[in-house]
Amino acid sequence: MGEFRGLLIPSLCFLFGAAAVLSELACKDSHSGPTYESLQSVFDKKPFRPATNLSNPTVTNISFTLYAVLGVNEKSQILTTFLWLRLYWYHEFLQWDPEKCGGITKISLPVEELWMPDIIVYEFIDEDKSQRCPYIYVNHTGQIRYDRMLRVLSSCNLEIFNFPFDVQKCSLTFGSYMHTIRDVRVSLALPIEQISENSKKYLETSGEWELVKIQGETDILKFGIDEWDIITFWVTIKRRPVLYVVNLIIPSSFLMLVDIMSFYLPPHSVDRASFKMTLILGYTVFLLIMNDLLPSTANGTPLIGIYFSVCLALMVISLLETVIITYVLHHSAMKYRPVPRLVRVMVLGYLARLICYTRPPSQPETPSNNITTDPQEKMKNVEVSQASPELQQICRDLGMVRAHIDSLRLQQDLEEEWIHVGYVLDYLLFRVYLVLITLYALVITCMWCIWYNL
Structure with missing residues (x-):
């Protein structure tokens, strides 16, 4: 291992020393541009970073254009975007004089023949299946431009929580995968404002x-003793809520409006319960469809x-309230039972004043036990007692009719009181x-105003 290292280091020093001497590519008078032989010598150096002095890092300038937002998967927390990525860096072995090379200032070369910085998106969670550009542009000064389309699943x-008026802010972090800050540095090729404006121009006709x-x-970025240079882009997007407003909010509002209007039906009607069901x-x-x-x-x-x-809970509560009122008003045992004191105080007292419920005035009650209180009535009773048996029988029948009418009136008063309890709850x-x-x-x-003003 020591002998191999002893042979490798002098070889690398000789290789990069020769590259430093041959800083410009050779050109022939009969050719426009660098010769094939000089380019082949550069291709042979592909495994090595293109720097005459390895202590100087290679600076990679990054810019991109957000062309489309392909999808947002809330359940998997995945954002799918389509980018036009552009990288710039200097290749110190690819330099020539345009005056000696027929005025050629830019050439295209195969990507697989040259060293490239391993710039990746750190949030990428899937295999990179996007199409690669097979060529790169090289300037006579050694500047390389590499464009590619990138489908990012990040x-x-x-x-x-604010759906469908939600605003999402996601990060796209670009940096080298293996090369630390001593070998590769990253920086912006364009100002952030220009990157944002270019992306907005291409996203004007997008969908959701x-x-x-x-x-x-x-x-x-630090991991242990190593450091990586990174650039983090924060992409803020907002959803267009028109589709969900039309398909969710408006139909639900219509159904709730119908349920509100159902309160104007009489609470003692059986049809009201069936209508609410x-x-x-x-x-x-509707909930199953919109799920x-x-x-x-x-x-x-x-x-x-x-x-x-x-x-849905309010609709169910309103149905239960209708069922209870229907049970109270139609059950024969409830008709003759007075309203409990607690219900009368809470419902007909506090709740009625709280909702400003005014009870309609009732008819004056005719007392049923004041037959013998008036002296004139006493005299009539004495006279009736001295009358014939037929007249006495007629008086007893009239008394029974009057008692029955009083019981019906009492029953009606109880029913009306229970109805008022139902009206207050309604x-x-x-x-x-x-x-x-x-x-x-x-x-x-x-929420709509906040979404609109963003």
């Missing part, structure tokens, strides 16, 4: 996603999914519906 922390801005910064069934079918449009992650649930669940739930839907409309409007 990991990104996607936030879906819209580019907001691109930010970038250089940094040094049909409406819940329709809303459940494919909602993103799903293990980190959280979008706000619109919470809203759909709350709407009005309360109706106002809760209106408050929640109004709050949600304000939240959607604010």
Whole structure:
């Protein structure tokens, strides 16, 4: 091993020393451009970094254009983009004088014949299957330009709480895979503002996603004692929510509007319960259909999914309230049972004042036990007791009729009181519906304004 190292180091020194002497490529008068022999000598040095002094790092300038956002997979936390990547670096062995080479200042050479910096995207999580450009451009000063199309599947922390008005910020980190900061340095080929403007120009006709801005910064990545030079680009994109507003929010708003209007049906009607059951069934079918449009992650649930669940819960609560009221009003045992004191105080007292419920005025009650309180009535009773048996029988029959009428009136009063309890609960739930839907409309409007102003 020592003998091999002793032979390798002098050979490398001789090789790069010769390259330093032959800093310019040879040209012939009959040829335009460098000769094949001089280029072949450069091709033979492909395994080595093109620097006459290996202590000087090779600077690689990077720029790209975000051409398309192909997809965002919220469940797998993957962002798929399509980039036009452009790299610049200097090849110190590829230099010639244009005046001696027929005025040629730029030539194209095969990629596989020259050394290239191993620049990768650190967030890349899949095999690179994008098409490679087989040629590179070489300037007479030794500057190399390499263009390629890059389909990037990168990991990104996607936030879906504000869906479909969400804004995603993902990073694309470019740097060398093997060469440390002593061998390869990276820098920007274009200003960040120009990269962002070029990307916006090509993304104007894209589908679901819209580019907001691109930010970038250089940094040094450390692993142990080694350091790598990197550039991190922050790509901010926002979703166009028109598709989801039309397919999710508007149909749900229509169904909720129908459910709100159902509160105007009388609570003691059996048709109201069947109508609400049909409406819940329709809303459940709607949730099953829109389940494919909602993103799903293990980190959280979008706000619109919470809203759909709350709407379904309110519809179920309104159905249960209708069932309870129907049971109370149609059950024979409830008709003769007075309203409990706690229910009367809480529902007909506090809740009625809270929702500003006004009870309609009732008819003056006719007392059923004041027959013998009036002196004139006493005299009539005495006279009736002294009358004939037929008249006494008629009086007893009239008393029974009056008692029956009083019992019917008492039953009607109890039924009306239970109906008022149902009306108070109906009005309360109706106002809760209106408050929640109004709050949600304000939240959607604010989110839309924030999305629009980005």
